[in-house]
Amino acid sequence: MPATERTEVFDPLAKPKKAGLGDIPKGSDALTEVGRLMTVCNSCRYCEGLCAVFPAMIARRDFPDGDLNYLANLCHNCGACFYDCQFSPPHEFNVNVPKAMSRARAESYQAYAWPRIFSGLFARNGLAISVIAALSVAGFIAGFAAWNDPTILYGTHTGPGAFYKLMPHNAMVALFGAVFLYAILASIMGARLFWRDIGEPAVTLTQTNPLWQAMKDAGKLRYLDGGGADCQADENDTPDHRRFYHHCTFYGFMLCLAATSVATLYHYLLGREAPYPWYDLPVVLGTIGGIGLLIGPVGLLRAKFVRDPDMLDKDRFGMDVAFLAMLFFTSLTGLALLVLRETPAMGLLLALHLGVVFGLFFTMPYGKFVHGIYRYMALVRYAKESYRP
Amino acid sequence: MILARYHCKLSADTAIKDPNPEKERILGEMTDLNQKFDVLVIGGGNAALCAAISARLEGASVLVLERAKKFYRGGNTRHTRNMRCAHDEATDTLTGPYPEDELFEDLLRVTEGETDEELARHMIHESKDMLNWIVEQGVKFQPPLGGTLGLGRTNSFFLGGGRAMLNALYNTADRIGVTVQYEAEVTALDIQDGMFVSATARIDGKDLNIRAGALVAAAGGFESNIDWLEEYWGEAARNFLIRGTANNQGSVLKMLLDAGVQQIGDPTQCHAVAIDARAPKYDGGIITRLDCVVFGIVVNKHAKRFYDEGEDIWPKRYAIWGRLVAQQPDQIAYIVFDHSVLTKFMPSLFPPIKADTITELAEKLQIPATSLDETVADFNAAVIDGTFDHTVLDDCRTEGLDPPKTHWAQRLETPPFYAYPVRPGITFTYLGTRVNKEARIQMADGKPAANMFAAGEIMSGNVLGKGYAAGIGMTIGSVFGRIAGREAAHNARN
Numbered sequence: 001m002p003a004t005e006r007t008e009v010f011d012p013l014a015k016p017k018k019a020g021l022g023d024i025p026k027g028s029d030a031l032t033e034v035g036r037l038m039t040v041c042n043s044c045r046y047c048e049g050l051c052a053v054f055p056a057m058i059a060r061r062d063f064p065d066g067d068l069n070y071l072a073n074l075c076h077n078c079g080a081c082f083y084d085c086q087f088s089p090p091h092e093f094n095v096n097v098p099k100a101m102s103r104a105r106a107e108s109y110q111a112y113a114w115p116r117i118f119s120g121l122f123a124r125n126g127l128a129i130s131v132i133a134a135l136s137v138a139g140f141i142a143g144f145a146a147w148n149d150p151t152i153l154y155g156t157h158t159g160p161g162a163f164y165k166l167m168p169h170n171a172m173v174a175l176f177g178a179v180f181l182y183a184i185l186a187s188i189m190g191a192r193l194f195w196r197d198i199g200e201p202a203v204t205l206t207q208t209n210p211l212w213q214a215m216k217d218a219g220k221l222r223y224l225d226g227g228g229a230d231c232q233a234d235e236n237d238t239p240d241h242r243r244f245y246h247h248c249t250f251y252g253f254m255l256c257l258a259a260t261s262v263a264t265l266y267h268y269l270l271g272r273e274a275p276y277p278w279y280d281l282p283v284v285l286g287t288i289g290g291i292g293l294l295i296g297p298v299g300l301l302r303a304k305f306v307r308d309p310d311m312l313d314k315d316r317f318g319m320d321v322a323f324l325a326m327l328f329f330t331s332l333t334g335l336a337l338l339v340l341r342e343t344p345a346m347g348l349l350l351a352l353h354l355g356v357v358f359g360l361f362f363t364m365p366y367g368k369f370v371h372g373i374y375r376y377m378a379l380v381r382y383a384k385e386s387y388r389p
Numbered sequence: 390m391i392l393a394r395y396h397c398k399l400s401a402d403t404a405i406k407d408p409n410p411e412k413e414r415i416l417g418e419m420t421d422l423n424q425k426f427d428v429l430v431i432g433g434g435n436a437a438l439c440a441a442i443s444a445r446l447e448g449a450s451v452l453v454l455e456r457a458k459k460f461y462r463g464g465n466t467r468h469t470r471n472m473r474c475a476h477d478e479a480t481d482t483l484t485g486p487y488p489e490d491e492l493f494e495d496l497l498r499v500t501e502g503e504t505d506e507e508l509a510r511h512m513i514h515e516s517k518d519m520l521n522w523i524v525e526q527g528v529k530f531q532p533p534l535g536g537t538l539g540l541g542r543t544n545s546f547f548l549g550g551g552r553a554m555l556n557a558l559y560n561t562a563d564r565i566g567v568t569v570q571y572e573a574e575v576t577a578l579d580i581q582d583g584m585f586v587s588a589t590a591r592i593d594g595k596d597l598n599i600r601a602g603a604l605v606a607a608a609g610g611f612e613s614n615i616d617w618l619e620e621y622w623g624e625a626a627r628n629f630l631i632r633g634t635a636n637n638q639g640s641v642l643k644m645l646l647d648a649g650v651q652q653i654g655d656p657t658q659c660h661a662v663a664i665d666a667r668a669p670k671y672d673g674g675i676i677t678r679l680d681c682v683v684f685g686i687v688v689n690k691h692a693k694r695f696y697d698e699g700e701d702i703w704p705k706r707y708a709i710w711g712r713l714v715a716q717q718p719d720q721i722a723y724i725v726f727d728h729s730v731l732t733k734f735m736p737s738l739f740p741p742i743k744a745d746t747i748t749e750l751a752e753k754l755q756i757p758a759t760s761l762d763e764t765v766a767d768f769n770a771a772v773i774d775g776t777f778d779h780t781v782l783d784d785c786r787t788e789g790l791d792p793p794k795t796h797w798a799q800r801l802e803t804p805p806f807y808a809y810p811v812r813p814g815i816t817f818t819y820l821g822t823r824v825n826k827e828a829r830i831q832m833a834d835g836k837p838a839a840n841m842f843a844a845g846e847i848m849s850g851n852v853l854g855k856g857y858a859a860g861i862g863m864t865i866g867s868v869f870g871r872i873a874g875r876e877a878a879h880n881a882r883n
């Protein structure tokens with residue numbers, strides 16, 4: 001019989017190639033796999049006590065792509081469900097929720113990137129971000145050198161306004177204000193796309209209960225502990241302290257932002273110019289935050305290396321590392337500037353620091369940073385869904 | 390202890406470069422197994438680990454021989470979700486009290502009296518403290534949530550399920566210095582006059598002689614041994630699916646019985662449910678179950694109904710359908726229902742087979758279409774209208790139909806139509822070794838064994854002559870495991 005005439009005989013007892021509804025076409029391989037796993041997990045539900053993902057799954061029977069993106073962004077990648085699952089590989093059902101979620105998440109970042117032409121930055125993110133960071137550092141050094149004569153760049157400057165000898169304050173404000181606003185705009189546009197994709201109405205974002213609940217859940221990283229076991233690097237329950245390091249990173253970052261905000265207020269309201277003495281608020285905030293930003297990223301990076309490779313989504317490794325490295329270098333150059341600001345190294349260090357910060361803000365909407373936005377928004381939706389007055 | 394640590398290290402840096410790390414691990418441990426241990430525990434599930442931990446806490450040196458690979462350690466325990474222990478008050482994880490007497494009544498009811506009252510009461514009494522003890526060993530429970538099947542008062546649910554529970558026990562065992570050897574199948578026991586002398590274990594292709602002062606047999610039932618099942622079920626056993634591990638071949642049970650240990654339990658009894666026929670032969674676990682029998686009709690390969698699908702509420706009838714399907718030709722049946730009930734039960738692992746008409750459905754199922762048409766038409770004609778409520782024994786039933794559907798009978802008339810093919814799925818067997826309150830094995834001549842104990846499925850027949858109450862399997866394993874470990878430790882050191 002010619003091949004074209006052969007009709008597939010339906011075998012009612014044939015074992016489906018994959019457990020779960022793998023045959024329902026989804027947007028991508030990653031989403032198809034998450035959809036399959038949610039079908040498997042929904043017939044099991046043993047993990048319902050671990051985190052927010054499983055209760056959100058139980059509330060559904062069908063999983064359109066938008067919901068899968070919601071669930072993927074709700075997952076904190078704590079790893080608990082991987083070690084608790086009787087069907088994780090090598091079992092033929094091949095259930096690896098953290099990994100599948102991680103892949104789908106990464107794809108969603110790319111899909112929501114704004115403007116669209118930059119979504120490519122997510123592919124080989126580590127490389128892209130290092131190149132942009134290097135270029136912006138080089139730009140600042142070249143800029144300082146071009147606009148000032150070398151004696152200023154390599155000279156020693158002290159007292160208020162010392163930094164502005166290298167770069168006029170207004171120029172600094174204009175440049176960083178612009179890149180900061182750009183980062184905010186791009187993030188908001190991405191957030192909008194995410195919210196639309198998961199099909200949640202805009203009005204949810206005006207409801208204080210879910211917003212506040214999600215703030216608490218995110219602030220405490222409530223779901224990073226696998227229902228009380230802390231996140232697990234392996235099935236022996238070895239804690240990798242990711243929550244602690246994430247707190248260092250996040251709150252360190254917030255303190256640094258606070259330092260910058262206070263300094264801006266000082267400048268405009270009190271007319272006091274940087275650099276400030278070590279005991280002054282912006283320096284204290286910046287130093288504590290900076291230390292957090294040194295410890296946090298190193299700890300998180302270490303956690304990546306001790307983590308069970310079965311759970312890692314190796315393709316996204318670069319993205320995670322790049323963001324952590326940017327944070328680390330932002331802090332390192334900032335602290336170095338603080339210590340060495342009265343030496344001839346100041347000029348170069350300032351260029352280095354400003355370059356890294358500029359790179360950080362410019363690349364923020366195109367890297368791991370966005371996980372915070374989508375995770376928070378997913379938590380808002382979850383808080384709304386699970387709200388019982 | 391050193392050995393167990395080594396396992397721990399292995400998994401911590403799983404990025405092992407060595408393509409065959411298992412091999413190295415096994416060889417690296419050979420020498421240590423030559424020492425004489427105080428207590429040898431055979432098995433790697435709940436019963437075995439509770440025994441090992443308990444013996445070690447009594448100061449004994451303990452070796453655990455587990456047949457499975459590390460991932461599959463803990464046979465059927467991996468697939469569990471909860472345990473049923475008595476308690477006097479509501480707790481964070483239990484919605485109300487469950488007194489000892491009530492648990493005993495429940496046990497009497499499900500076993501229809503086929504239980505050893507003294508042992509059962511003893512176990513139930515001990516089960517109370519189990520809720521504390523097992524938590525001390527690192528096991529975590531979760532508060533009752535939506536999916537806990539209405540057992541929130543009586544049963545304690547493991548956070549993350551049975552594998553999470555096992556991981557916790559293995560961690561504790563490792564920490565306190567229990568030696569665990571994976572991929573170590575016990576192939577022979579040297580027992581002389583009711584006294585355990587040594588065991589032969591096959592490790593990395595070699596037979597090793599393992600000596601110990603006392604033995605705890607916790608190697609599960611024989612449900613995975615199709616040949617053995619065939620002795621009671623005939624050829625039908627070939628079509629059984631095994632819901633749990635392939636490792637519970639009952640070999641240790643057989644060795645013990647052959648060595649003069651007193652047998653308990655009806656060998657033909659097993660816990661069997663109807664599961665999706667497309668499930669794997671072994672280890673499909675909980676997710677191949679189907680909870681929709683009461684919502685439709687069940688037909689055999691001739692498209693004929695064979696039992697009242699609405700006899701009683703589902704949790705009470707869940708476990709009869711394995712046996713019912715096993716008695717049908719080719720051990721296959723089909724649950725047929727229509728669109729109106731599709732979302733009324735737990736979502737399934739595999740999608741139901743779907744068709745726009747009953748005829749088309751029959752064609753897809755490869756069962757006689759005219760016959761199925763007729764069965765459905767007869768059924769529909771016999772349905773008496775009532776008020777449907779699947780949580781109570783409602784008044785939707787058939788009249789003049791044989792067999793009847795006495796509750797929840799609704800016409801199959803809203804397309805599309807669906808079907809799940811089902812086969813018997815064996816959960817566990819009841820045949821076991823007789824024990825006393827110390828979990829000490831009894832010999833056929835009525836004397837207690839000198840230094841042999843048993844816990845878990847291998848002795849569950851002592852309290853569970855037939856029937857089943859959700860969560861009791863784990864209670865039997867934990868309670869008798871803890872007792873067996875403690876007694877074995879005392880025995881070995883005296």
Ligand SMILES: Cc1cc2nc3c(=O)[nH]c(=O)nc-3n(C[C@H](O)[C@H](O)[C@H](O)COP(=O)(O)OP(=O)(O)OC[C@H]3O[C@@H](n4cnc5c(N)ncnc54)[C@H](O)[C@@H]3O)c2cc1C
Pocket residue numbers: 431432433434435436437454455456457462463464465466467468469470471472473573574575576607608609610632633634636637638639640641674675815816817844845846847859860861862863864866
């Ligand atoms: C899908 C499913 C769900 C279940 N859910 C529940 C539940 O929620 N609650 C409940 O109470 N019960 C449940 N049960 C029943 C429960 O699994 C058993 O009662 C319980 O696990 C028995 O524990 P055990 O330690 O005796 O045996 P197992 O956990 O099966 O352990 C036996 C061990 O012995 C090992 N072994 C066997 N032969 C040898 C040998 N020759 N040498 C060395 N090792 C050997 C095996 O590898 C295995 O690790 C469920 C069962 C199944 C299949």
Ligand code: SF4
Pocket residue numbers: 040041042044045046047048081082084085086087088095097549550
């Ligand atoms: S991860 Fe595994 S154990 Fe958890 S719900 Fe999914 S299938 Fe069940």
Ligand code: SF4
Pocket residue numbers: 050051052053054074075076077078079080081082097098101223226
């Ligand atoms: S948050 Fe943790 S438990 Fe929940 S889905 Fe993600 S990895 Fe699994």
